[in-house]
Amino acid sequence: MGVGKSTVGGLLAQRLGVAYRDTDEDIVAAEGRTVADIFVEDGEPAFRALEKRAVQEALTTHDGVLALGGGAILDAGTRALLAGQRVVYLSMDVEEAVRRTGLGAARPLLAVNPRKQWRELMEARRHLYEEAATAVVPTDGRTPEEVTDAVLDALELKEA
Numbered sequence: 001m002g003v004g005k006s007t008v009g010g011l012l013a014q015r016l017g018v019a020y021r022d023t024d025e026d027i028v029a030a031e032g033r034t035v036a037d038i039f040v041e042d043g044e045p046a047f048r049a050l051e052k053r054a055v056q057e058a059l060t061t062h063d064g065v066l067a068l069g070g071g072a073i074l075d076a077g078t079r080a081l082l083a084g085q086r087v088v089y090l091s092m093d094v095e096e097a098v099r100r101t102g103l104g105a106a107r108p109l110l111a112v113n114p115r116k117q118w119r120e121l122m123e124a125r126r127h128l129y130e131e132a133a134t135a136v137v138p139t140d141g142r143t144p145e146e147v148t149d150a151v152l153d154a155l156e157l158k159e160a
């Protein structure tokens with residue numbers, strides 16, 4: 001969460017000359033509610049089910065860069081959908097995470113004690129990110145443009 005998937009995803013798509021989509025945006029558009037409202041009204045399992053559907057839909061109808069939400073990896077069905085795709089894991093340390101996400105309410109899972117919550121989420125998720133990734137790109141101390149360069153390098157892709 002907050003590592004720059006949406007920001008770098010958009011830049012990467014521009015650099016490659018392909019389309020960009022973000023499953024959080026697809027879910028919000030389809031539901032007509034914010035991510036935070038879906039979490040509060042329906043709960044996290046319901047959000048994960050919507051997210052799995054959004055990933056499946058995007059992988060079948062969209063050809064380009066797709067940014068996922070940070071928790072998508074928790075769903076076994078979503079993980080299965082990612083097998084065979086190029087998957088980039090953008091990493092950062094906790095202090096960088098707190099700087100990037102701030103204390104806003106947009107990310108409900110970090111709303112209370114973000115530093116502790118982020119550490120716990122990463123302990124539960126890190127191995128899943130590492131398993132799914134075909135490339136790992138550290139983002140600490142790098143601008144979004146520099147991260148995008150590093151992703152292009154890691155995937156051995158050339159600009160359009």
Ligand SMILES: Nc1ncnc2c1ncn2[C@@H]1O[C@H](COP(=O)(O)OP(=O)(O)O)[C@@H](O)[C@H]1O
Nearest residue numbers: 001002003004005006007008100139142143144
């Ligand atoms: N490399 C970076 N350096 C500094 N700030 C960044 C970087 N990448 C993204 N940000 C900022 O961090 C915040 C979270 O970025 P976002 O792309 O929404 O992350 P994610 O989609 O992974 O949650 C935004 O305010 C964004 O401008």
Ligand SMILES: O=C(O)C1=C[C@@H](OP(=O)(O)O)[C@@H](O)[C@H](O)C1
Nearest residue numbers: 001002024035069070071107108
């Ligand atoms: O990590 C998570 O569980 C979440 C990450 C968010 O997306 P970003 O990773 O783009 O912030 C969003 O899907 C939701 O708030 C839950």
Ligand SMILES: [Mg+2]
Nearest residue numbers: 005006024069
């Ligand atoms: Mg995002």
